Amino acid sequence: MNRRALLASATLALTIGLALPASAQTAWTMASGYPESSFFTQNIRQMIKEIEEKSGGKLKIDLRSNDSLIKLDAVKRAVQSGQVQIGEIRLGVYGNEGAMYNLDNIPGVATTFDQATKLTDAQRPFFDELFKKNGLRAITYVAWPGQGFYTKQPLKGLADLKGQKLRIYSKQTQIMGERLGMEALILPFAEVPQAFSTGMIQSLWTSAQTGTDVQVWDYVKHFTYTGTMHNKNAILVNERAFRQLDAATQKAVLEAGEAATKRGWELAKKASEERENVLKSHGMTIAQSPKDILDAIEVAGKGMVQEWLAAATAEEKAVYENYQKSLK
Numbered sequence: 001m002n003r004r005a006l007l008a009s010a011t012l013a014l015t016i017g018l019a020l021p022a023s024a025q026t027a028w029t030m031a032s033g034y035p036e037s038s039f040f041t042q043n044i045r046q047m048i049k050e051i052e053e054k055s056g057g058k059l060k061i062d063l064r065s066n067d068s069l070i071k072l073d074a075v076k077r078a079v080q081s082g083q084v085q086i087g088e089i090r091l092g093v094y095g096n097e098g099a100m101y102n103l104d105n106i107p108g109v110a111t112t113f114d115q116a117t118k119l120t121d122a123q124r125p126f127f128d129e130l131f132k133k134n135g136l137r138a139i140t141y142v143a144w145p146g147q148g149f150y151t152k153q154p155l156k157g158l159a160d161l162k163g164q165k166l167r168i169y170s171k172q173t174q175i176m177g178e179r180l181g182m183e184a185l186i187l188p189f190a191e192v193p194q195a196f197s198t199g200m201i202q203s204l205w206t207s208a209q210t211g212t213d214v215q216v217w218d219y220v221k222h223f224t225y226t227g228t229m230h231n232k233n234a235i236l237v238n239e240r241a242f243r244q245l246d247a248a249t250q251k252a253v254l255e256a257g258e259a260a261t262k263r264g265w266e267l268a269k270k271a272s273e274e275r276e277n278v279l280k281s282h283g284m285t286i287a288q289s290p291k292d293i294l295d296a297i298e299v300a301g302k303g304m305v306q307e308w309l310a311a312a313t314a315e316e317k318a319v320y321e322n323y324q325k326s327l328k
Contacts, residue, residue, distance in 0.1 A: 025058055026245065028085035032065045033072025033189060035213050039267040040142065040233055041065050044088065047140075047235075047260040054252035059245065061086065067190045076236060080134055085241040091127075092170035092231050099312040100126055100319065104143075104231040105172035106308060108301030113269055115327065116143045116230035122323035126315065127234070137242055139257025140235040142264030145272040146227040150204035150216050154285065155224045158292045167192055167201040170231075172304065177205065179300040180293075189214070196220075208275035217282035225276075226289040228297055230268075235260070 030048070034040050041063075048061045064070070070078045075087040076094060095102040100123065103109060110116040120141050131138050149155060151164070162181040168174050169186065177184030182203075187195055189210065195201045196219035204216060211223060235257065242250060276286050309317060 025060060026249070028059065028061045028241065029069070030061050030063045031070040031075050031078055031084045031087040032063060033067050033075065033088070033090070035066040037213050038209060039271050040088065040264070043142065043260050043264045043267055044235070046263065047256045050256040050259060051252050054256060055249045058249050059252070067188070071190075072188060076136075079236045079238050080136055082238055082240065084238075086235065086237045088233055088235050090169070090231070090233050092172065095171045098130070099308055099316050100130070102170070102172050102308060103316075103320065105170045105229060106301055106304045107176050107228045107297045109305065110230050111146070111227050113143065113230060113265070116232075117265070118326040119323050120232065122319050122326060126319050131236060132239070135239045137237045137239050138234045139237055139254060140261040140264060141232050142234075142261060143230040143232050143268050145207045145209055145230070145268050145275075146225065147205060147207055147229055148223055148225040148227075148289070150206070150211055150220045151222050151224065152202065152220045154222050154287065155290060155293065157290050158296050161203075161293065165200065165202045166205055167195060167203070168205045173205060175304060176297065176300050179303075180296055192216075193218070207272070208279060209271045212275045212278045215282075217279065217284050221283065222285050222287065223276070223279055224287050224289050224293075225272075226294060226297060228301075 030044070032041060032044060036042070044063060044065075048063060051059055051061060070084065070087070072090060073093045075084075076089050078084050079087045091101050092105040093101075095105065103123065104116070104119060110119045120143070124141060127141075128138060149161070149166075151160070153160065155161065158180065164182050166177045166182040166184045167187045168177050168184050169189070171186070174184040174186055185195075185201060187201070192201075192204065192214045196204075203220065204211070208223065208225075216223075237253065242253065245253065280286060309320065312320070
């Protein structure tokens with residue numbers, strides 16, 4: 001072989017060698033409905049970093065947060081169809097698809113993080129199987145902090161809630177609001193500021209985290225904490241996209257997802273106090289709920305549990321029964 005041929009062969013080999021890492025890299029797009037200030041999004045950012053490090057750069061994930069690519073209520077369908085390979089959902093958004101999605105949105109079912117952990121343990125096998133049937137895989141489940149009312153005036157008792165236009169985020173919280181005598185309206189997270197500005201809503205039911213995310217101090221001055229529930233988010237992966245990864249990269253995704261679950265629960269526990277301090281720094285008053293409001297929420301919750309059981313399948317009822325046993 002002459003010198004020119006040798007040089008050509010060497011150049012070709014170098015070109016192929018340089019191209020291999022690029023061809024071995026996979027790029028995913030991830031959709032989320034929450035802003036960068038949310039501990040959920042911060043947790044995802046860390047998870048993505050760990051996936052990229054553990055996979056040796058073989059898997060890159062482009063996170064599109066704050067509804068910037070896909071609205072929160074459309075994320076599950078987008079992951080299932082392959083429009084995006086991974087996304088974060090709020091389970092309660094899909095309550096019309098099955099009773100299990102609603103369970104952690106019912107007042108009183110899981111009022112503490114300990115109860116929320118046990119409920120998640122009971123629900124996980126059911127959800128894992130459900131998602132599997134739909135070509136999905138859940139790699140994290142993380143609870144929200146406890147909830148409360150954001151109002152313009154302080155809440156001295158149940159009568160102060162009557163007739164108020166309340167923004168809530170799921171069918172179950174809408175039922176709760178209505179049974180407390182409020183006009184409860186389901187609105188996406190991103191529409192809350194405009195709804196306050198136009199008078200569509202007067203008050204808000206959510207966590208201290210969401211209150212800071214929407215800068216609620218521009219509209220109301222009081223946060224009354226009730227606890228009441230710890231509903232959950234999950235991160236879903238398209239199963240076909242997952243199967244196309246090599247074994248080492250699959251392991252990296254699962255390990256990072258498991259770490260994100262543990263970290264997310266700790267972040268959720270810290271978020272209540274940290275975010276309440278942010279609310280205070282913007283001139284808001286933080287208070288614990290009056291007893292008659294808590295009593296009314298408890299009554300509403302007990303009725304909703306019975307309605308849930310009446311609508312649930314045998315498998316869903318078994319999950320609830322196993323959860324109740326874990327509390328004893």
